[in-house]
Amino acid sequence: MTSKHALFDISGKVALVTGGTRGIGLMIAKGLVQAGVKTYVVSRKAEACAEAEAELKQYGEAVGIAADLSSAEQANAFAEAFLQREPQLHILVNNAGATWGARFGEFPESGWDKIMDINLKSLFFLTQTLGPALQAAGTDQDPARVINIGSIDGLTSPGYGNYSYSASKAAVHHLTRHLAAHLARANINVNAIAPGPFETKMTEFMLKEHAEQIIQTIPRRRTGQASDVAGTAIFLASAASAYITGTVIPLDGGYSTTR
Template sequence: MDIQSLFSVKDKVVLVTGGAKGIGRMISEAFIVNGAKVYISSRDAAACTAACAELNALPGVRPNSGAIPLPADLSSLSECQRLASELASRERRLHVLVHNSGATWGESYDTYPDQAWQKLLTLNLHRVFTLTQLLTPLLSATTSSSSSSSSPSQANPDNHPVSSDPGRIIHIGSIDALRVPSLPTFAYSATKAGLHHLSRHLAVELGPRGITSNTLACGPFPSKMMAATLREFGDEIRGANPLGRIGVPADVGGACLFLASRAGAFVNGATVRVDGGVSLMSKI
């Protein structure tokens, strides 16, 4: 049980939604520099292409790994269907699906608009289910392939194959789903809380198919979504954290590598706080 094989993601096929910027970019890089092939998707095609070019230029990126742009507007049902179809035409299996695409909307309670709910419920929650449903055959194929030599005793009651290397779904949630945020981001916190519970529901549903589902409840990281908040309140946010800082790429990247590797193969339905402990702090 050496550390190289225990935490390896070499040769795995990964899809990271929202993988061109912010936390998604950090996750994409972590997989790529460790030998995975990563498809990067978001509605910004130019950003996908640019991010892939930059990531593929990193030292040590292997020819059969690296980043591949696969842009799509993930709020659209037809676009999710197109993405899943295109991925299936290129790959026989998908080892890791990282749901990172999302949006936020901050506005006072008295003027909080209906369109904010419509937009965030669709992107942050509904289409996560849609894309997972569409990609389940590719995720299941990972388990079937890796366990083709399993003995009958290694089958579960539904006769699905059991593997020590299941397909993985990683949802990028938020500590705002675990606590009431100080900012008026009502639809964001509610949809992220829904995402956390959806992940647990999927863990039960898809576990017998050889697929795990887990959530990272992320605290503040440098990203476009957090840029304005960090500019205005950065020192306070760092000061309020037990570790005295905000997240860096290795924090979220390392958590994803753990969940996607053999080391995380028996973790299913978990919510892992990646926030330095700030969500544990009392405001009273």
């Protein structure tokens, strides 16, 4: 039987976190680096990548690479460069995402297409392109892991006009189940985390306006912390979750039960 410590030991693995230079992506990347994982972070801005790399290198091996994953051309170039460095990828965290809000009667087509492309389309095609590296890393006893970052907005109906965001995250949850069934034979587990409110740049406006009301609706009476999402990602990347695939874990202090 696997020892208690080995159950959660992910040291020596290689991970890639998209949108990993701030917010939930950076929280996960930091947790992985601290757990002994060589972690690559990718986002659009070179300066943000350099800053994140410098911060993460305090704790272990980290590399920041700039690429706009919403562009198929840049995503393919990034994947090619990554595969030259790392023929095996143990953990892929698809976190890169954006949101858009407008009133129902004013919601623009551009806001729909942009969010669907970033949150859903780029996630699928990056996973597809990196599939061989994931398969090369996975074994029957220790599969490679894809961790998609969804949202409780894809599980419940938000009270604000982020229509394309909530639809894209619901699609991410279902794509997670579909990919899990398809990739299991390749020794790749696919799961999703659906975060509730965390203090990030994306939620800054919402929490500034409605923090007290939201926290009163969360049974745990607080927003998410870095340790919450890092711990969930480490669990999903470790031997402790080797038999779990196709799940969507609400990481929300119970918010989706009362919202």
